[in-house]
Amino acid sequence: MMQTIIASDTPSTAVPVQIDIRHVGKVFGGKGGDSAVIALDDVNLTIRKGEFISLLGPSGCGKSTLLGIVAGFQGVSSGKIEQNGRPILRPEPSRTVVFQDYALFGWMTVQQNVEFGLKAKGMAKRERAAIARELIALVRLSGFEDKYPHQISGGMKQRAAIARALAPDPDILLMDEPFGALDAQTRVLLQEEIARISSEAGKTVLFVTHGIDEAVFLADRVVVMSPRPGRVRQEVNVPLPRPRTAEMRSDPWFVQTVNELWETLKPEWQKGEEE
Known part of the structure; x- marks a missing residue:
């Protein structure tokens, strides 16, 4: 069994803050006789570069x-959110999103899907093709460039979606439960x-998940949110070094932390199942 790791790779305070979320609240409804739903209440979080x-x-x-607010898809009801000191008001190429449902264009090949954002920016065909091939290799899909989404597996579709999100060279990658629709083996x-x-x-990377082991395995920091209205209730720094490897799942710190988070969240999940 591995020894418990105590050194942390979490970015130090010397690394600049890239996303600054201050006292953010989000309310839906409340007009025309509709009942207001408070989705987020006084959320505070800083995310450093890398x-x-x-x-x-x-x-x-409210995860x-x-x-979605960080992506610029919707605004805040109160508070503020900034990227590199500037308010986030709309979607921008510096932030790209990977969704659970892949969102690939079914009539385009893997290569064409990955090139899509670069083509929209007016990049020359040869240059965008080269970048796409590099990213397809990065996500280990070399050889599948000419396949259409219906010809590849769910896991391969998500790899292609990740490559497409990386193609515009964003500063920030936003991932909304990207592995939620996959089987357990593929997810791991x-x-x-x-x-x-x-x-x-x-x-x-800002990665939304309801999987405890997934959250701990991937993150430098796990931000635990409370039931609605969503607030930051706990932050857990993850001291596991990178690259992350499968054997780290048996590290005593990892096992203990996953169990402790499960005991904290179990009553809320059980309550959700009953409602």
Whole structure:
């Protein structure tokens, strides 16, 4: 069994803050006689450049809402959110999103899907093709460039979606339960892949999940959110070094932390199942 690891690779305070979330609240409804739903309440979180953050919590706690606000898909009801000191007001190429349902264009090949954002920016055909091939190799899909989405597996579709998200060279990669629709085996394999890819690409990652072991395995820091209205209730620094490898799942610190988080979250998940 591995020895418990106590050194941390979490970015130090010398690394600049890339995303600054201050007193953010989000309310849905409340107009025209509708009841207001408070999705987020006084959320505070800083994310440093190159940091991998897992947002963990039960369904309905506002994880995806917060990610959507960071993406610029929707605004805040109160508070503020900034990227590199500038307010986030709309989607921008510096932030790309990977969704659970792949969102690939079915009429395009893997190569064409990965090139899509680069073509939209007006990049020359030869240059964008070369970048796409590099990214397809990074996600280990070489040889499948000319396949269409219906010709490849779910795990391969998600790899292609990750490559497409990386193609515009964003500063921040936002991932909304990207492995939720996959079988358990494929999910574990892709967890190891995204841990490798994010390290090699050097991106800041905000990763939404309800899987405790997934959150701990991937992150530099696990941010645990409370049931609605969503608030940051706990932050856990993950001291496991990179690259993350399968044997780290048997590390005593990993096992203990996953168990402790499960005991903390279990009553809330059980309550959600009953409602």
